[in-house]
Each structure stands twice: as C-alpha cells, then as structure tokens.
Amino acid sequence: AQTVTQSQPEMSVQEAETVTLSCTYDTSESDYYLFWYKQPPSRQMILVIRQEAYKQQNATENRFSVNFQKAAKSFSLKISDSQLGDAAMYFCAYRTFFGNEKLTFGTGTRLTIIP
C-alpha cells in the first residue's frame, strides 16, 4: 500500500517570502500522480498543483512549483511571494496511475503567513 508522509505539522513564513513544504511517499509503482491540495480554514479543499510521475519536468502554477525527485520519492511544494491568502492546511496526495482513483493523503502542514 502507498503511504504519504508530511513531516512538518506547522510552518510559517513572512509575507512576500518563499516557503517550501516537504512530502515523501512510498510506492512500488512506476507510474502515478502526485498532488498538493490546499484546505483554507472552514473552506473546501482545492487543488494547487499536480505532477505526473512519468514527466521529468517539475510542474509550475504561477507562484507554486514543485521539486519532484522520483528516485528519492520526494515531492516538495515551493510557494513564492507568499500572500495572506496562502494561509491554509496543505495536503500532499498520491494517486495510482491505473485502477482505483482514490487519493492517499498525508497528515498535512499548517501554513501561517506572518504579515
């Protein structure tokens, strides 16, 4: 079974600075998807960024980018120019490429933005 580990329960960053959230995972599969989801306080979870394991190029979405290290099974999220609206729980998630499309989540990292 796949597992996802987020070793940073909480992180904080000054507004306009850059922060990196860590995620490691364990799988025996060679093809899969990785995601970062954001869950703001009392609001629903939304997708931040997605990475296909077969793509070597790291995904980027505006201020959000990932560092995908397949051999190390590491998938970190970098948030540049942090904004107050980035404050949320961030969850790393894994999905197998074939078959069941369920997401396996990590325990999350609570990100606080310091004005």
Add this chain to the structure above:
Amino acid sequence: DTGVSQDPRHKITKRGQNVTFRCDPISEHNRLYWYRQTLGQGPEFLTYFQNEAQLEKSRLLSDRFSAERPKGSFSTLEIQRTEQGDSAMYLCASSSSDSTEQYFGPGTRLTVT
C-alpha cells in the same frame, strides 16, 4: 456549475442513532468519492462510485456504513448505530473521466455525543 455540495453541513446526533448525508457532485462528473477526515489528519478514502456502480470500499467502511448513488447522480452515505468514533468531517468529491482532478465539497461535520 455550482460545485460539489453537501448536506447537511453539520450534524449532531446521539450515540446509537442513524444519520444520512447527501452529496451532489458537479453535474457532468461521473465519478464520486467519499472521504473521512478526523482532526489533525488528512482525508481517508471510504468509497468510490463510477456512475451508479460502487467500485471500491475501504476497510474503514464497516458494516454500519452504506453508500448509494442511484441513477449515477447524487450520493448518500448512511451510518447506522453511530458511535463516538464516527465523529469526523465527511468529505465528498467528484471528477470526470478525462481528468485526474477531484473537486471537493465543503464536507459534513458529524458530532456523536
């Protein structure tokens, strides 16, 4: 497109009572998922539908839990004889066949007293 909706948003019930939650997915999405999220944890998969067919159930889904998706539209999740350990946020998500993105609803927070 109004997004995924869930009803009720909050439910308080006494131990031993039955509860039912409803999820309305995005209209064109044929896939629907239920997850459970306890405090301080990430969501955990419960079950998954493609159209009206329930394709997988987690071992977390005990015999007291049942989910349906009649006609492949909305879905219901019923918990019978609730226990305090059932207290959690129950999340619903939906997706389309040609996308890996799951769209989440706001969740139903269940408190069992």
